[in-house]
Amino acid sequence: MIAYHLPILQIVVPLIAAPLSAFCRRAGMAWYLALIICAASFAISVALLVRVLDEGHISYLLGNWAAPWGIEYRIDAVNAFVLLIISGMGTMVLPYARVSIADEIEPHNQALFYTCYLLCFAGLLGMVITGDAFNAFVFMEISSLATYVLVALGAKRDRRALSAAFTYLVMGTIGATFFVIGIGLVYMVTGTLNMADLAARLQGLEQNRTALVAFAFIVTGIGLKLALFPMHLWLPNAYAFAPSAVTVFIAATATKAAVYLMLRFLFTVFGTDYNVLGLTLTYMFTPLALAAMFAASTVAIFQFEIKRMLAYSSVAQLGYTVLGISFASVTGLTATMIHLFNHALMKGALFMAVGAIVLRHGAATIDSVRGLGRTMPWTMAAFVAGGLSLIGVPLTVGFISKWYLVAASLESGRWPIAVLIVLSSLIGVIYIWRVIEAAYLEKPPEGRTAREAPLSMLIPTWGLVGANIYFGIDAELTSRVAGAAARLLLWVAP
Amino acid sequence: MSDAGLLTLSLLIPLAGALLIGLTGRHPNLRESVTLATAVLLFATVVALLMRLNAGALPAVVLHEVMPGLSLALAVEPLGMMFGLIASGLWIVNSIYSIGYMRGNKEQHQTRFYICFAIAILAAVGVAFAANMFTLFIFYEVLTVSTYPLVIHKETPEAKASGRTYLGLLLGTSIGLQMVAIIWTWVATGTLDFTKGGILDGKIAAGVAPFLLALYMFGIGKAALMPFHRWLPAAMVAPTPVSALLHAVAVVKAGVFTVMKVAVYIFGVDFLARTGAATWLMWVAAFTLLTASLVALGKDNLKARLAYSTVSQLSYVTLGAALATSMGVIGGSMQIAMHAMGKITLFFCAGAIYTATHKTEISDMDGLGRAMPFTYGAFLIGALSIIGLPPMGGSWSKWYLILAAADTGHLIMIGVLMVSSLLNVAYLLPVVGRGFFAGSDAAPAHGAVPAAGAQVTTGSRLRRIKEAPLFCVIPPCLTAAGCVVLFFYADRLYRLLEPIAKP
Numbered sequence: 001m002i003a004y005h006l007p008i009l010q011i012v013v014p015l016i017a018a019p020l021s022a023f024c025r026r027a028g029m030a031w032y033l034a035l036i037i038c039a040a041s042f043a044i045s046v047a048l049l050v051r052v053l054d055e056g057h058i059s060y061l062l063g064n065w066a067a068p069w070g071i072e073y074r075i076d077a078v079n080a081f082v083l084l085i086i087s088g089m090g091t092m093v094l095p096y097a098r099v100s101i102a103d104e105i106e107p108h109n110q111a112l113f114y115t116c117y118l119l120c121f122a123g124l125l126g127m128v129i130t131g132d133a134f135n136a137f138v139f140m141e142i143s144s145l146a147t148y149v150l151v152a153l154g155a156k157r158d159r160r161a162l163s164a165a166f167t168y169l170v171m172g173t174i175g176a177t178f179f180v181i182g183i184g185l186v187y188m189v190t191g192t193l194n195m196a197d198l199a200a201r202l203q204g205l206e207q208n209r210t211a212l213v214a215f216a217f218i219v220t221g222i223g224l225k226l227a228l229f230p231m232h233l234w235l236p237n238a239y240a241f242a243p244s245a246v247t248v249f250i251a252a253t254a255t256k257a258a259v260y261l262m263l264r265f266l267f268t269v270f271g272t273d274y275n276v277l278g279l280t281l282t283y284m285f286t287p288l289a290l291a292a293m294f295a296a297s298t299v300a301i302f303q304f305e306i307k308r309m310l311a312y313s314s315v316a317q318l319g320y321t322v323l324g325i326s327f328a329s330v331t332g333l334t335a336t337m338i339h340l341f342n343h344a345l346m347k348g349a350l351f352m353a354v355g356a357i358v359l360r361h362g363a364a365t366i367d368s369v370r371g372l373g374r375t376m377p378w379t380m381a382a383f384v385a386g387g388l389s390l391i392g393v394p395l396t397v398g399f400i401s402k403w404y405l406v407a408a409s410l411e412s413g414r415w416p417i418a419v420l421i422v423l424s425s426l427i428g429v430i431y432i433w434r435v436i437e438a439a440y441l442e443k444p445p446e447g448r449t450a451r452e453a454p455l456s457m458l459i460p461t462w463g464l465v466g467a468n469i470y471f472g473i474d475a476e477l478t479s480r481v482a483g484a485a486a487r488l489l490l491w492v493a494p
Numbered sequence: 495m496s497d498a499g500l501l502t503l504s505l506l507i508p509l510a511g512a513l514l515i516g517l518t519g520r521h522p523n524l525r526e527s528v529t530l531a532t533a534v535l536l537f538a539t540v541v542a543l544l545m546r547l548n549a550g551a552l553p554a555v556v557l558h559e560v561m562p563g564l565s566l567a568l569a570v571e572p573l574g575m576m577f578g579l580i581a582s583g584l585w586i587v588n589s590i591y592s593i594g595y596m597r598g599n600k601e602q603h604q605t606r607f608y609i610c611f612a613i614a615i616l617a618a619v620g621v622a623f624a625a626n627m628f629t630l631f632i633f634y635e636v637l638t639v640s641t642y643p644l645v646i647h648k649e650t651p652e653a654k655a656s657g658r659t660y661l662g663l664l665l666g667t668s669i670g671l672q673m674v675a676i677i678w679t680w681v682a683t684g685t686l687d688f689t690k691g692g693i694l695d696g697k698i699a700a701g702v703a704p705f706l707l708a709l710y711m712f713g714i715g716k717a718a719l720m721p722f723h724r725w726l727p728a729a730m731v732a733p734t735p736v737s738a739l740l741h742a743v744a745v746v747k748a749g750v751f752t753v754m755k756v757a758v759y760i761f762g763v764d765f766l767a768r769t770g771a772a773t774w775l776m777w778v779a780a781f782t783l784l785t786a787s788l789v790a791l792g793k794d795n796l797k798a799r800l801a802y803s804t805v806s807q808l809s810y811v812t813l814g815a816a817l818a819t820s821m822g823v824i825g826g827s828m829q830i831a832m833h834a835m836g837k838i839t840l841f842f843c844a845g846a847i848y849t850a851t852h853k854t855e856i857s858d859m860d861g862l863g864r865a866m867p868f869t870y871g872a873f874l875i876g877a878l879s880i881i882g883l884p885p886m887g888g889s890w891s892k893w894y895l896i897l898a899a900a901d902t903g904h905l906i907m908i909g910v911l912m913v914s915s916l917l918n919v920a921y922l923l924p925v926v927g928r929g930f931f932a933g934s935d936a937a938p939a940h941g942a943v944p945a946a947g948a949q950v951t952t953g954s955r956l957r958r959i960k961e962a963p964l965f966c967v968i969p970p971c972l973t974a975a976g977c978v979v980l981f982f983y984a985d986r987l988y989r990l991l992e993p994i995a996k997p
Contacts, residue, residue: 392669393639395631399631400561406677418677422670433658441646441654475561 002201003047007060007073010044010083011126011139013037018118025256027110031098033403034114038091038121045083045125051078053481059131066195074131078485079396081277081337082128082260085344089252090121092348097245100355104243113153120146124257133183134193136261137176140225143257144172147250149183151242157358164237171224171234178221186269195293198269206275215276218265219284226258228322229292232315239311244355247307251314251351252344259321259340263333267489272328279378285326290420292319297427301434306354306364309431310347313390316424317343323421333486335404338478342389342397345471349386349464353379356453356461369442379453382461387432389468392425396472417429441465497546497553500539501568501623504578507536508616512609520604526593529608533586534617540582554625563608564686566632569625571688572990573758573827577751580834583746585615587969588739594965595735598849600695606643607733611740613640618744621751627676627686627760630752631668634716637748638664643719644736645729664715664744672713675706679760688755691992692762703761703771710756711775716749717812718805720782722789727801734845737797742804742837747830750788750811754827757815758994766818767902775816783809787917794855796844799921800837806914807833807880810895813907817898820995825894827991828984832879832887835976839876840922843869844971846962856925863929865960870929872970877922879977882915887980890987 002009017037024030052058057076061067075083097117105113123143130136148169154161187193189210190201205211220231227235235255239247270277296315303309321343325338356379357364357372373380389396402425409417452458471478487493495503511532518524519945547570554569570578578963592611596604617640638661646657651819669676680686683697698706715722729741757766766772782913785805790802807829814826846869853859863870899907961967 388639391665393665394635402673403561403677406674407681410674410678410681415674415678419670420675422674426666426670429662433661437654437658441649473558473560473566476559479561 003051005060006044006048007050007058007075007129008062008088010041010048010129011122011342013044014041014122014125018115018122022112022115024111024114027102027107027114027473030114031094034118035091035094037118038087038094041121042084042087042091043081045087047077049080049084049481052077053484062210068192068194071135071454072131072194072196073129074196075129076485076488077481078337078488079128079260081481081485082256082340083125084395084404085256085341086121086124086128086253089344089348090249091116091461092460093245093249093252096248096352096355096457099454099456100245101243101360103359104157104245106156109153113150113243116146116149116153117246119143120150120249120254125254127257130258131195132193133186133195133198134180137180140176140179140261143254144176144225147254148172150246150250151238154242154246154435157243157362158241160237161241164241166348168238171231175221175224175231178217180217180221182214182217182221185210185217189214195264195269199271200240202270202274206273212276215270215274215280219262219280222258222265226255226262227315227318227451228320229288229315229319231298232292232296232318235315236308236311238304239314240308241257244307244351244358248348248355249349251311252348255314255318256344257341259318259336263336265324266325267328267333272490278328281326282329285322286417289319289323289326290417290424293420293424294317294321294427297424297431301427304365304367305364306357306369306435307351309435310354311352313428313431314343314347316428317347317390319424320401320421324405324408325416327412328490329408329412330486330490330492331404331485332408333412333489334479335401335408336483337482337485338404338475339401341478341482342401342471343463345397345468346386346389349382349461349468350390352457352461352464353383353386356457358463359457360451360453366434366438369439370442371439371448373440375444375448376452376460379461382458382465383439384436385465385468387436389472391428391432394472395469397475398470399472400475404479497543498555500543500546500556501553501555501570504536504539504543504619504623505568505616507532507539508612508619511536512612512616515605515608522597522604525605525608526589529589529592529612530586532612533582533589536619537582538839539588540575540578540619544579546570547572547575556625560628563684564628564680565626566629567625568623568629570623570689572992572994573751573754574622574624574918576827576831576990578619579704580620580747580831581615581618581676584743584834584838584973586741587972588735588838590965591738591845592735593971594963595733595849598963598966599723599733601647601733603647607647610640610643611736614644614740614744618748621725621748622769624688626688627679627756630755631672631676634672634748634752635665635668637745638668641729641736641740641745644740645732645777647733647736648731650731656731658985659728661774661789663722664729667713667715667722670713671709672715675709675713678709688759690759692758692760692765694761695765700769700771702771703765704774707756707761707766707771707775710760711753711778711812714749714752714756716745717753718746718749718782718808719812720785720805723782723786723805726805727798730795730797730801734797734841734848737801738838738841738845739802742841743834745802747807747834750808750826750830751879753812753815754823754830757818758823763818763820763823763995772816772818776813776904776907779809779813780814780907782806783813783910783914784917787921790921791917794857796847796854796856796859796925797841799925800840800844803840803880803918803921804833804837806917808835810891810911812875813901814895814898817895817902817904817907819898819901821894821901822898823995824988824991825891825896825898827994828894828987830892831978831987832891832980835973835980836876836879836886836888839872839970839973839977840880841931842966842973843873843876844964846951846970849966850960850962856928859925859935860928863926863931866929866962868961868967868971872974873929874926875974875977876970877918877926880922881918881979885981886977887984888977889981890984
């Protein structure tokens with residue numbers, strides 16, 4: 001019984017818990033509630049992934065309304081994997097968030113923080129799990145609105161969080177509007193909103209102008225949401241000024257959900273046969289991805305605040321993700337899928353380490369990390385490990401991602417791209433090393449009290465560092481799931 | 495113990511050593527005993543593996559499958575055996591030397607130093623016994639990262655700048671070029687296992703083979719092929735034991751060893767010879783070989799001169815690989831061993847001179863030889879081996895390389911090798927000459943022995959001797975003796991290496 005309803009429980013549980021936590025008077029209670037709910041969601045997504053890997057796809061009809069008319073939740077290896085990433089990261093962040101949030105947010109807002117957190121969490125999961133295009137838009141809005149609030153809550157530490165949240169709000173709304181316009185247009189052409197049904201009915205409409213315009217609107221709208229270069233301008237400030245725990249959470253999940261939607265629309269709904277798809281991938285995605293990899297990485301070198309630096313690095317990493325999409329091959333999409341997971345792990349670990357520094361020193365800049373190698377050894381060691389993973393040193397997850405990406409580009413015969421991939425990852429060495437040098441080779445400023453971050457932050461951080469290394473050494477599971485997802489997207493038999 | 499167990503043990507021993515060194519950091523004597531014990535145990539393990547190999551076994555073990563089709567695996571073959579023996583054997587001698595040097599110079603952060611050293615040796619053994627290119631690459635990177643803290647050991651601005659060059663070039667070339675080459679190989683052949691005769695034959699077009707080879711050769715930054723050699727002189731800022739074992743033996747030899755492995759087991763000598771894919775490499779190696787020697791001539795800093803000498807000598811190995819003939823492979827591989835023994839001796843001596851007198855510039859070292867006869871004696875033997883004069887081991891590798899050049903009809907390479915030997919004479923022997931003959935006996939130039947300067951002038955000949963601490967003097971004498979021994983027992987080495995050269 002429960003097993004049958006797992007798909008809906010995945011969404012409904014956090015969605016119902018969100019208003020409940022608003023009633024909690026004390027932040028501690030809200031935190032407990034959020035933790036239990038997220039952990040339960042994580043368990044559900046693990047169960048779903050196991051079932052999907054065993055049985056193929058799961059189709060769940062909301063209220064038992066038959067598929068093209070009612071809303072269908074359709075889970076296969078692709079979204080089961082993304083659900084796992086989102087719910088896993090959402091759960092990992094909570095133990096970490098408690099101390100950090102207590103420090104960074106006004107006391108009377110803390111319970112509300114967990115409400116927004118759960119809403120955002122539910123929204124992201126909903127975007128991914130649903131098989132209905134309009135439903136995806138609804139959940140996208142739920143998660144986005146919650147995210148704007150979460151970012152704005154950083155205002156206690158830095159007032160600029162407000163303007164960052166506002167920019168994000170404007171850009172995010174434009175993105176969502178484009179997306180919904182696109183959906184409206186395809187609905188006009190096909191009369192359906194169910195993704196599987198859409199895919200079937202769009203066959204033979206290659207020359208239909210409305211469908212073409214819809215395609216453009218949808219790709220641009222999602223592109224804005226996933227911070228596709230040069231539509232990434234909202235991202236660095238939002239990441240930099242949001243409370244640390246929020247940064248960790250949205251960096252690890254929000255753009256991943258958007259990438260998932262992109263994959264779904266490009267490959268499942270429009271499909272590889274759609275004639276403009278190839279053109280879009282070759283002439284839009286490839287150059288934009290390469291530009292993101294180089295421009296954003298280069299900008300990252302010149303950042304003084306470490307959160308901003310990592311935010312630019314995220315834009316560059318999204319470039320890798322999009323580059324994988326642009327190959328439209330099994331290896332390329334495997335690279336994208338596996339990088340979604342791996343990037344969540346590495347950026348999660350890095351932002352967590354930076355958040356710990358913010359907690360102890362009020363800010364994380366190249367200046368404030370001086371000498372931290374001695375005063376916060378565990379935090380800095382986690383940063384180094386996460387940094388090595390970001391660079392793509394072997395035995396970390398970053399290496400696995402890079403391996404698949406380079407293999408995909410060589411396979412498609414585009415070897416200059418392979419060279420560009422590794423060159424851009426070398427830029428990562430420069431900005432990561434600036435921090436490491438400051439932390440380990442410079443003397444701490446006078447009069448600083450030496451204190452390591454609390455265990456409640458260190459343990460999740462090191463949990464992620466451990467995952468970075470574990471999945472870097474044993475990538476069997478992740479490559480199998482990512483490979484299965486890639487084949488599903490391309491309609492290739494396993 | 496089973497072959498596989500023994501092979502795994504060769505990685506576990508230095509790992510356990512690194513952990514124990516960390517735990518015993520507060521008790522220097524205990525810590526150094528751990529280092530020495532680990533080194534001896536490791537060497538014993540490698541020797542045990544050698545005996546298995548000689549008995550006809552080929553120990554191999556798959557440690558772990560990382561991605562489908564790509565595993566961390568170890569396997570012993572002759573070339574790796576030789577490298578493993580050198581790295582682990584010289585680690586013992588070097589550990590003795592480190593103790594003398596680090597204590598003599600009252601260096602900071604000694605625990606970190608010994609931990610990183612043990613990890614670096616772990617990585618070197620991993621490179622030596624890697625069964626496929628993937629495993630080799632991983633240990634290659636571990637070696638880079640673990641030696642970085644050793645390079646910046648002094649934490650001065652100069653050390654930091656050098657550390658940047660070091661890491662930038664080594665990571666840059668390996669991730670930027672070598673990794674692409676490896677993935678290319680994987681995409682083309684579906685395997686990365688080191689296979690006799692190579693894996694690329696028939697899998698890639700002869701026309702693109704030179705490009706793939708270029709990605710490998712320049713990607714193996716540790717082989718210090720110009721223009722990616724700058725990291726090696728930069729690394730000289732490290733304490734001398736690091737320069738001696740790592741930047742004359744483990745790290746750089748890991749580089750040229752990888753070059754040999756790629757030539758023999760990935761491309762295959764026949765494939766290289768048939769397609770002529772390595773012809774360009776021969777010229778680049780020859781250029782590096784001569785240019786680095788010329789640069790060395792102009793260096794007054796002893797360690798810098800030795801560093802450029804290393805750059806030059808490494809290219810002998812690359813040249814051996816590029817000649818793509820069995821003699822070249824034997825000569826190049828022998829050079830790995832011969833140069834290791836010779837160059838570590840020279841670095842030991844440079845460190846001993848520094849420990850005793852705190853001098854780094856050759857022009858300040860006039861007359862020092864009379865005060866430090868053992869050190870300078872060892873230096874002379876090491877230098878002769880590098881030059882390639884009998885009865886020192888270095889002569890054999892040059893012999894086989896010249897044979898290979900003659901064999902393949904590249905007579906000009908014989909000329910290159912001869913000119914290089916002359917250049918070696920020109921930059922190495924003056925150091926010895928100045929030490930023994932320059933400066934007046936009555937007043938050592940520039941106060942060569944500052945602390946004891948006053949009484950020395952009136953003392954007897956014996957009392958004038960002012961050597962470095964015993965722990966710094968015995969190791970160079972041992973390795974100098976090793977250079978001579980290698981000359982007389984080169985046939986053993988030849989027989990060990992013979993199987994890889996046979997088709």
